[in-house]
Amino acid sequence: MNSNWLKKNTFHHSEFKDINRLVEEKERKKIKISLCLPTLNEEKTIAKEIIIMKSELMSRYQLLDEIVVIDSGSTDRTMEIASSYGADVYKADDILPKLEKFKGKGENLWKALYITTGDIIVYLDADIKNIHHRFVYALVGPLLLFDNIKYCKGFYDRPIARGKKKLRPTGGGRVTELVIRPLFSLFFPELTQIMQPLSGEYAGYRELFEKIPFPIGYGIETSIILDTYEKWGLDVIAQVDLERRVHRNQDTKSLGKMSFVILKTFCKRLEKLGMAELKSGFFNEMIQYKLGKDGYQPDIYKDKGFERPPIIEIPEYREKFKAI
Amino acid sequence: MEKHLDKLPSFVEAIKSMKETIIANIVFIGQIPAPTFKEKRRADFFMKRLAEFQVDECTTDGYRNPIGIIRGTSPSKPPVFVVAHLDTIFEKDIDHNYTVKKRTIKGAGVLDNSLSIGILASLPEIFRKLNLRFESDIVVAGVIQSLGRGNLRGIRHLLKTWDTPIRGAICLEGVELGRLNYYSEGMIRCEVECDISPTLGPLQKFKSNAILILNEVINQILELRLPQRPRSRVIIGKISGGSKHGTIACKAKLGFEIQSDSDKMVKSIYNDINDFVFDINHQNEIELKLKTISNLSAASLKYNHPLVKSAGAVIESLGLKPICEPSESELSIFLSHNIPAVTLGITRGENIYLENSTMEIEPMYKGIAQIIGVIMAIDKGVCDE
Incomplete structure (x- = not known):
């Protein structure tokens, strides 16, 4: 196991706080950087993310070239608010409309590759309550300053907002510790060095993202790590x-659904790599139970495990980016 | 002066075009908890922010009030102060993460007074954007230890140790847009604490009740004959006590303020209250104490003072109506040092003292334009007469 990786490729955000240096490096490399915020009913947090990134990384420092919101069909005012603060807002269904339509975070991230123009794409979850521009510059820093690094993942303490008032000092990361870390330990021990493989904050070069498939739902973070590792290695x-x-x-039920999809994504990759063989296929339903008037009722979540192919295989994408 | 008034409406649009910077500053600052006496992290961030916006001098005074000085073009002119208190009433463990929507910002302390500190931090950038240079130095100060037991210590210290004349001052408060305070009343803020030692055994049910004792104090306050001239009042603002529905209260606390246009009257009312608190204490053989938490002297500019007139004209030029009421903020300390000063409100909002305090974004742009208008007026000499 390459245990040097943890020491060599783990950074702290403060190492990249000299934003001028990052801007200089970006200009020297003649590249553009796009920020993508995938949304579904995020009216409480979306404005703050856009405002802070625009103020700090577009107005004060020209590190970001665009902020793009890709929405899965919010029923609240997410899109209106995002648009009022100057983000480029798209409905996922309106992008590449000839293709079959799916709902999911992975779908939004995949379609963002078609919409954005940056050479580096930063993905941030849109529900961060304590957003700060370090979430972007720290993810971009290693990509700009180290030529070997093509994909950068965030990790952090995870206090959870409890009710309306107080913060619980620690918590979260349950799916990581109960699902992903055991799986990595069993099959890819090197990857256990990644502290929070499921964090929704990461950045990478377009040339990497465009060559890997994107599961449409929760499996996206797991698949990016596994596919990058398989194609280009840990370094x-x-x-x-x-x-x-x-x-x-x-809640635990939602995390159960998330775990179901992640397990499926993981097992598929094991099979593809020849590390495991499933005698029969998967069932596509996660069955949980709830207590109703007539006793226990099944609460079924369906996931067909659909994955988008590497976007470079899509003719419209090749057409749009042929010059790049 | 009229020329400046003409410019103000166009400033509003230019300020609006900087909304990301202004809102980011409000959010960054407001999300750092700063209960009174624990403002250091917020003060450090405020200083850092001023330095990032290339303010000429960023420093702290001996009391750790963070200060930024934007150098003017005429070294002979005394400086103009723009101040806001840095502390809030919310403790550290309250969720300070703000929610920004299309028209509002919601979060603990946003109206009192994180909005004002955010604006202070944004002023250097706004001046640059509007291409404004002043003759006087502009001193922006976030003063600490202002609220409650802080008793305006930060601003008191700042002015006590500032060794050159000050041309004029503007104090900022989150609400209410149109507010124009130019006088402050004399005030003593007090607490009456009643402490009855718990008794065990059969006598327990016949002992004095701390809540009823305070009730007696309140009744006697209500019986005071307060004059209409000078205007005087006692505001009973806080009460707490007891432990269970069926248990006689052993401890209770009452908070109130004596306010008057005359310091002499404040002192006289205080002495009356002190006398009957002493009597009640003596009659009931309990621990009943009157404590002074903070106090202020009455001070005022005249209504026809050029600064008040100019500030009123600035507010009116933006289509607003000036609202004149007394203020007990930093204003009274400036006025007691004979420095012409006014307090201005920046926007509208609701739930000012609650955790879900909410400010309106749109009126804020006029609120900022008004601050600039009054700075321009002071810089042109309205306080020099």
């Missing part, structure tokens, strides 16, 4: 300590 990956991220807590 192209870095991780940055972003220190603290406050987010909405999710």
